[in-house]
Structure formats: C-alpha cells, structure tokens
Amino acid sequence: MSIDRAGNDVLVTDPESATRSLLEVTDLRVYFASARQRVHAVNGLSYRLQAGRMLAIVGESGSGKSVSARALLGLLPHTAQVSGSVRFDGTELVGLPEREMRRRRGADIAMVFQDPARSLNPTMRIGTQITEAVRAHSDLDRNAARDRAVELLRLVRLAAPQRRFFEYPHQLSGGMRQRVMIAIALAASPRLLVADEATTALDVTTQAQIMELLLELQQRLGMAVIMITHDLGLAASYAQDVIVMYAGRAVEYAQASTLFTRVRMPYTRALLGALPQLEREPHTLLPVIPGQPPDLSALPAGCPFRPRCDAASDDCATAPPFAEHEPGHWWACWHPAEETSQDGASR
Numbered sequence: 001m002s003i004d005r006a007g008n009d010v011l012v013t014d015p016e017s018a019t020r021s022l023l024e025v026t027d028l029r030v031y032f033a034s035a036r037q038r039v040h041a042v043n044g045l046s047y048r049l050q051a052g053r054m055l056a057i058v059g060e061s062g063s064g065k066s067v068s069a070r071a072l073l074g075l076l077p078h079t080a081q082v083s084g085s086v087r088f089d090g091t092e093l094v095g096l097p098e099r100e101m102r103r104r105r106g107a108d109i110a111m112v113f114q115d116p117a118r119s120l121n122p123t124m125r126i127g128t129q130i131t132e133a134v135r136a137h138s139d140l141d142r143n144a145a146r147d148r149a150v151e152l153l154r155l156v157r158l159a160a161p162q163r164r165f166f167e168y169p170h171q172l173s174g175g176m177r178q179r180v181m182i183a184i185a186l187a188a189s190p191r192l193l194v195a196d197e198a199t200t201a202l203d204v205t206t207q208a209q210i211m212e213l214l215l216e217l218q219q220r221l222g223m224a225v226i227m228i229t230h231d232l233g234l235a236a237s238y239a240q241d242v243i244v245m246y247a248g249r250a251v252e253y254a255q256a257s258t259l260f261t262r263v264r265m266p267y268t269r270a271l272l273g274a275l276p277q278l279e280r281e282p283h284t285l286l287p288v289i290p291g292q293p294p295d296l297s298a299l300p301a302g303c304p305f306r307p308r309c310d311a312a313s314d315d316c317a318t319a320p321p322f323a324e325h326e327p328g329h330w331w332a333c334w335h336p337a338e339e340t341s342q343d344g345a346s347r
C-alpha cells in the first residue's frame with residue numbers, strides 16, 4: 001500500500017515502476033562559449049536515478065552541480081551548448097523545443113533554489129503565487145486552484161495556511177519562504193524535485209526541518225529528489241545515493257551508506273578525510289582541499305584531480321574511466337584507496 005498525490009491509499013500495481021530509472025543522464029556536456037574562451041562546466045556526466053529515491057550531488061564550488069541540474073530542465077542561458085542525453089521516464093529532454101520543455105518543467109521536474117527571497121515575487125501574496133503555479137499546469141478554475149494552493153501549504157507543513165495564504169513574502173521567515181517555494185514546486189505534482197542548495201541559507205535547525213520535509217514528501221508522494229549540497233552531513237543523513245562531482249564529472253557514486261564508509265576516489269577521501277566523525281557531525285561543510293580546482297577553460301588531459309592528488313602517477317595523464325568497480329559503486333581513478341573498515345583501518 002502507498003499513498004497517491006491526492007493523499008489516498010493505493011495499491012502499487014506495477015512493481016517494476018518502483019525500480020526502473022526515472023532519470024538517465026548519459027555523457028552530459030555543457031560548455032559556455034564567449035569570444036575569449038570556452039568554459040567546460042560539465043564534461044561527460046552520467047548517472048541514473050530511480051523513482052522515489054533521494055540523490056545528493058556534492059562537490060566543491062564550480063564543480064558543475066548547478067549547471068548540470070539546470071541542464072536537466074533546459075534552464076541555461078543561450079550561451080550554453082548542451083550535448084549528451086537526459087532521458088526522463090524514457091523521453092529525451094536534450095534538444096526538446098522550448099515550448100515542450102516549458103510544459104514539462106514543473107510537471108515532470110521542478111526545481112527549488114537557495115534563495116527564496118529572490119525567487120518569490122515580493123509584491124504578490126504567497127497564496128496568489130501558488131494559485132498561479134497551480135493554474136499554469138492545470139485547468140482548475142480559480143476557486144479550485146485556491147483550494148489546491150491551501151492544500152499545498154498544508155502539505156509543506158506551513159502553520160496556519162489559511163492565514164498565511166494572504167501574506168506577502170516579507171512577512172514570512174526564511175524557512176517559511178522555502179516551504180512556500182517547495183509548495184510552488186509541487187504545484188504540478190512533479191516526479192522529480194531538484195533542490196539546489198535549498199537549505200544553505202537557513203540556520204541549522206530550520207535546515208534540518210526543511211530536509212525532514214523533503215524526506216517526508218519524497219516518501220509520501222513517491223517523488224525522486226536530487227539535493228545539491230556542500231553539506232556532507234546532510235548528504236549522509238538524508239540521501240540514499242551520492243554523486244561526488246569534480247571538474248564537471250562524476251568521480252564517485254554509490255549508496256550513501258557505502259560511499260561514506262568505503263571511499264575509493266582520493267578526491268572523495270580528501271573531502272571526507274577531515275571528517276572522521278561524519279555521522280556524529282550533522283552539519284559539516286566541505287573542507288578546503290589544498291590546491292585549486294582546474295581552470296575549466298583550459299582543462300588538462302587526464303584526471304582533472306591529478307595536480308592535487310597524493311596518489312597521482314604517470315598513469316593519471318590518461319583520464320580514468322568512470323566505471324562500476326564493485327556492485328553499485330562507481331569511481332574514476334587509476335589508484336583507488338584501499339578499502340577501509342568503518343573504524344577507518346585499512347584492510
């Protein structure tokens with residue numbers, strides 16, 4: 001038994017639908033061309049996400065997390081050149097005409113950003129903004145759309161939704177505004193919600209509350225979630241799967257429980273190295289790793305982490321493939337770290 005979007009208990013009749021990939025990203029590449037240079041922001045990113053799961057994408061600033069997420073929805077500026085494949089429930093999204101993309105945005109995949117203050121219209125009551133989002137994706141009349149908007153406010157657990165409906169964004173706290181943004185994102189019942197640093201601007205307690213809400217929605221609505229974060233503690237606590245990105249590529253991918261205990265890629269290890277008590281540190285931002293991320297307009301051949309990597313050798317002048325080396329555990333490295341046990345000792 002599960003619960004459908006209207007809140008009714010339903011029997012899942014198609015067990016395969018619960019396990020097949022909802023999203024398949026294959027060799028995604030995005031570059032930005034100007035007269036002076038070409039910035040290679042995403043360089044062959046591949047991953048899959050099953051329906052109803054939560055995937056965290058982590059990596060240093062500039063590693064291509066946001067650009068790759070925006071590429072899913074065709075939300076990049078005209079200077080962006082996108083290639084590769086993004087299949088959503090079997091439909092190719094790369095190259096889809098803007099009109100079709102607009103129809104699918106929100107309905108298939110919706111996005112929540114870091115700064116709700118800037119995403120909401122300060123001059124409109126929040127109820128009106130949600131009602132408009134509902135009407136944009138349905139043929140409900142105004143009254144029915146309003147009822148649905150109040151229902152959405154209830155769904156995102158905003159206290160006193162009937163009263164808040166008539167308030168303006170400045171009357172709400174940061175956490176409440178983010179709940180409103182999530183309500184807008186849910187207006188068309190998307191099957192995938194992408195939250196790009198959606199809790200970064202919030203204090204630690206509110207951050208945890210919003211993550212709990214995303215988790216609840218994911219489970220209740222059977223929605224897949226991609227959370228983009230600098231916070232390894234959040235990724236470890238909430239996501240089921242984790243991708244670590246470096247220089248526009250995935251460098252390690254596994255279920256969270258595997259990744260955080262059996263790290264292989266030296267870059268991920270460097271991220272985690274400073275965090276021996278990750279599970280006891282619920283809010284741990286990415287540590288600073290010595291050296292600089294590569295210049296994306298002049299990417300060297302080979303492994304992009306090579307200049308900063310203790311394990312690097314001549315082999316690394318050739319780019320290692322991103323491959324599944326153990327069941328469900330992918331990495332791109334010629335010199336993966338020894339497997340370690342949970343207490344950190346090498347085996």
Ligand SMILES: Nc1ncnc2c1ncn2[C@@H]1O[C@H](COP(=O)(O)OP(=O)(O)OP(=O)(O)O)[C@@H](O)[C@H]1O
Nearest residue numbers: 032039041060061062063064065066067068077296
């Ligand atoms: N419109 C653009 N024109 C040119 N370069 C861009 C544009 N948008 C992003 N980039 C570049 O693409 C690269 C990846 O940026 P992206 O925003 O995806 O990084 P990120 O991993 O989300 O970083 P952060 O953690 O800081 O949000 C960066 O080098 C960035 O400067």
Ligand SMILES: [Mg+2]
Nearest residue numbers: 065066067196
């Ligand atoms: Mg970003």
